[in-house]
Amino acid sequence: QKEVEQNSGPLSVPEGAIASLNCTYSDRGSQSFFWYRQYSGKSPELIMFIYSNGDKEDGRFTAQLNKASQYVSLLIRDSQPSDSATYLCAAPNTGFQKLVFGTGTRLLVSP
Amino acid sequence: NAGVTQTPKFQVLKTGQSMTLQCAQDMNHNSMYWYRQDPGMGLRLIYYSASEGTTDKGEVPNGYNVSRLNKREFSLRLESAAPSQTSVYFCASMRGPQDEQYFGPGTRLTVT
Numbered sequence: 001q002k003e004v005e006q007n008s009g010p011l012s013v014p015e016g017a018i019a020s021l022n023c024t025y026s027d028r029g030s031q032s033f034f035w036y037r038q039y040s041g042k043s044p045e046l047i048m049f050i051y052s053n054g055d056k057e058d059g060r061f062t063a064q065l066n067k068a069s070q071y072v073s074l075l076i077r078d079s080q081p082s083d084s085a086t087y088l089c090a091a092p093n094t095g096f097q098k099l100v101f102g103t104g105t106r107l108l109v110s111p
Numbered sequence: 112n113a114g115v116t117q118t119p120k121f122q123v124l125k126t127g128q129s130m131t132l133q134c135a136q137d138m139n140h141n142s143m144y145w146y147r148q149d150p151g152m153g154l155r156l157i158y159y160s161a162s163e164g165t166t167d168k169g170e171v172p173n174g175y176n177v178s179r180l181n182k183r184e185f186s187l188r189l190e191s192a193a194p195s196q197t198s199v200y201f202c203a204s205m206r207g208p209q210d211e212q213y214f215g216p217g218t219r220l221t222v223t
Contacts, residue, residue: 042216043215043216044201046211046212046213088154092208092209096167097142097159097161097207097208098142098144098159099211101154103152104153
């Protein structure tokens with residue numbers, strides 16, 4: 001079974017700090033990686049995707065990918081209480097046309 | 112463009128009753144998926160349809176059946192509901208391999 005692993009948390013950070021969320025994956029065939037945000041009682045919402053090694057920035061969010069280490073991370077700068085949610089990492093399960101999701105990291109941003 | 116829609120939003124069933132959860136997408140995506148999510152847990156794949164005309168089991172298929180009615184619609188049926196099937200059910204769709212999935216708003220199902 002190809003896996004995506006995340007620390008379940010909770011990760012607690014003060015407002016204004018940088019939150020760092022990490023994910024490792026086992027399928028070396030995966031070419032794309034996704035970060036979803038899920039608020040309590042809501043469905044997962046795509047917030048970032050990354051295909052190439054290195055960093056990709058979008059507003060306060062930066063996704064980082066290291067294919068050699070099979071490691072993906074999400075940095076949230078200037079964290080806000082509204083960022084408090086569960087963040088899911090996902091990678092394709094090559095050959096089976098589906099995504100494998102991590103169990104998610106719960107982020108708590110305190111005012 | 113509604114994305115992925117699901118009906119109903121909420122449902123309460125008695126043990127042994129049957130029901131069908133409906134899902135439709137208007138993004139012309141090839142693949143569709145049914146997940147369940149229990150409190151404090153991650154997403155678990157029930158069934159998926161990689162393309163119109165095909166369906167495959169996921170991690171937790173027991174007690175469920177699916178139908179890919181056409182490219183837009185993918186339904187999930189519980190033939191004889193059990194309390195263990197109390198969960199939130201999400202439908203998702205995906206254009207192709209290595210692409211992202213888009214999720215519907217979910218159906219909150221309680222089986223008493």
